[in-house]
Amino acid sequence: MSTPLTVDPAARPAPAFLTGPAKKLLIDGAWTSARSGETFETFDPATGKALTSVASAGAEDVDRAVAAARRAFEAPSWAAITPYRRSRVLLQIADVLEAHAEELAVLDSLDMGGPLWMTRWLVDHSVEVLRHYAGWPTKIYGQTAPSDPSAFHYTLRQPLGVVGAITAWNGPVLQLAWKLGPALATGNTVVAKPAEWSPLSALRIGELLLETDLPHGVVNIVTGGATTGEALTGHREVDKISFTGSLAVGKRILEVSSKDLKRVTLELGGKSPTIVFDDADLEAAAKGAVAxxxxxxxxxxVAGSRIFVQESVRERFRELLLREMKAYTLGDPFHPETRMGPLASPQHFQRVSSYLDIAREEGGTLETAGGSEGLYMPPTLIENVGADARVVGEEIFGPVAALMTFTDADDAIAQGNDTIYGLSASVWTTNLERAHRTASGLRAGTVWINAYADMSAGTVPFGGFKQSGIGREHGIEVLDAYTETKTVMVHL
Structure with a gap:
């Protein structure tokens, strides 16, 4: 592999947000240090240098944030305002994020290593998401029900209360927008906890929220690690947890939240299949599979880390895969020719690297588009492994995929479903009947046909089957995740 592309340190962005003392917690519209005084550093994975220090919230800080959210919920300043005003505030939030889109994208690239072209797209998508949800407050309807003439029966959709929004490190702005949008549109208040590895854009968004008409306490932001998350998940005054992250943490959240039967939405991991039939446009399929x-x-x-190709076109498709893998240039997130940045942290790089060793131990052979350097890892294809291999069954969360074959549609569906996960799948074929049949048979929350990772701004639901999660984000279904239905029966 050629050396990863670099950028002159003097030319790398240095947002003003990173200067000054440690970043604080946003509680009830004010910035405050953790009561313990503890902080942690967040690092740039491309350089290994610390970016800034961030407050580490303890249980007492979470108490303060939840109390602020509860006061804001019970006051008439948010849940009880007109839906038109709530829509206007959501549009203000979208506008202020759009006005600072480049800064937010830069912060995410610095914090988690994503190429700037990608983080720009994620921020732009987040703005679209917030504008989508700005339309919901005026469209949350109850129902009337048939009843005896002496009675009037109807239902109301009412907000749950305080939502704990916990996001992962791999898409900070996007994941926060996906949770803030529906929570606020339905009249809830929020305590957000961004991931410890990438908290900066969430904190900057907190500053931007203070420039809008959003009442104080409606959105609070607490930063920290597992202790912070545990305190938020187990808090008796939190009515719902919306979590995006790993399966292990999701199971822990479900366990802790069950003590008081919190509502829970979990968007967890995946081991998504990419299925390529012999009639597919193989060049397009190879581009989609490597992406x-x-x-x-x-x-x-949603990484398509299990690639299944029909036996008759395996060799041709493999050649195209390897060619496409070489096109993925590694480099500094701010170099214009970079297609892949570094992995997010040394710990994560070590974890992904360990799976390459496991693949060799399991008898697999590796084809890679170069060697590793720093925290950079090139696309790597694993061959000669079966369904029982750990690298096939476990989520690696790095640029690593296993290549396997299938015979016909039934075999492709069976192998695609042979996983504990069920988040997404990608099917490549020019046969309409085959496409619909395969999509119907796959146990996955989203199936893309001749595409990969086509994400909506809120119009269709997103979520997983099996251990990929519980509930859905987006779509009409999201209303059920953030509201309660109340029945009212009136005697006339």
């Missing part, structure tokens, strides 16, 4: 596991350095829940 499926290499784009974003493979650090995505």
């Amino acid at each position: 499926g596991f290499a784009q974003g350095s493979g650090e995505g829940c």
